[in-house]
């Protein structure tokens with residue numbers, strides 16, 4: 001069946017048994033699980049081992065969701081969300097976004113022939129992501145405010161105009177994102193890792209992967225639930241703050257971080273994600289922008305590359321290993337959520353040292369001799 005080529009629809013019995021004629025798929029998923037631990041990285045991956053050394057882990061994998069069709073994990077949820085919109089006969093679809101959800105919505109809406117509307121903060125959206133929404137032809141509305149303002153407005157507009165909302169509030173988005181969990185478990189021959197570590201913003205992905213593990217465990221596909229560690233940027237840390245108070249109180253913050261994908265102060269999937277952390281004996285950690293940039297440089301230099309928010313995963317792993325919370329010999333899977341090219345500015349040199357070189361062999365020789 002055609003749908004078996006998708007890393008989402010392959011698991012449709014656990015996601016959404018939609019009739020094939022409605023399914024909108026690129027296809028998505030089938031992303032690499034890179035062995036990058038000191039011990040498991042294997043021959044021919046000396047560069048990748050640098051990541052394991054930086055983390056301090058012997059058995060460590062990175063699953064690169066930036067290898068999806070529009071360059072982020074959002075495609076996994078969007079294929080299911082837009083399929084549902086198709087089944088319901090929606091007249092248009094919309095979302096608020098820090099850039100990746102909107103890029104994905106724009107692409108899948110275009111494929112389905114549905115009008116797409118995206119609400120973005122007027123500033124702090126990486127250029128590559130904005131370019132995708134515009135190129136794919138979504139109606140792009142820049143709000144003079146932050147993501148939390150855009151989220152509030154899109155909910156109101158969808159209610160008023162009967163537009164189908166495709167933020168992770170939408171349960172079918174979360175259903176699709178569960179496939180990250182199923183796929184990584186399958187890649188590990190259904191041997192669940194000790195830990196799953198991921199960046200956390202609006203908390204849809206924490207909710208989704210937690211739900212996937214719970215389902216896999218209930219179906220006896222795995223023998224234990226991995227512990228989930230959600231990593232926030234220290235400047236956008238409402239979930240972390242609540243966690244440190246035993247979730248006694250729900251916090252909102254004024255968010256600011258250079259990892260603009262997770263620049264969110266009032267996450268919509270808070271309650272679901274809280275349940276995942278509690279049920280999996282998980283943890284919420286925060287990392288500074290400096291730690292994010294340092295981790296990103298390690299991932300980039302290993303030849304894998306990712307966008308800044310994704311690097312929170314490695315920064316968080318390193319911090320949790322140093323604190324003795326993740327043990328050096330435990331098996332850990334980290335999620336890289338977005339592609340390097342999404343944000344080609346943050347943490348990447350914008351000039352080439354020494355500038356350009358004359359087009360003569362002498363000039364090139366003298367540069368290389370330095």
Ligand code: F0G
Pocket residue numbers: 072074096097098099100101102168199200201202203204205206261262307309310337338
């Ligand atoms: N990493 C990247 C690259 C993201 O784009 C996002 C969220 C996250 C991590 C956090 O995932 O929200 O499920 O906790 N991006 C959303 C967007 C908010 O609009 O693209 P989350």
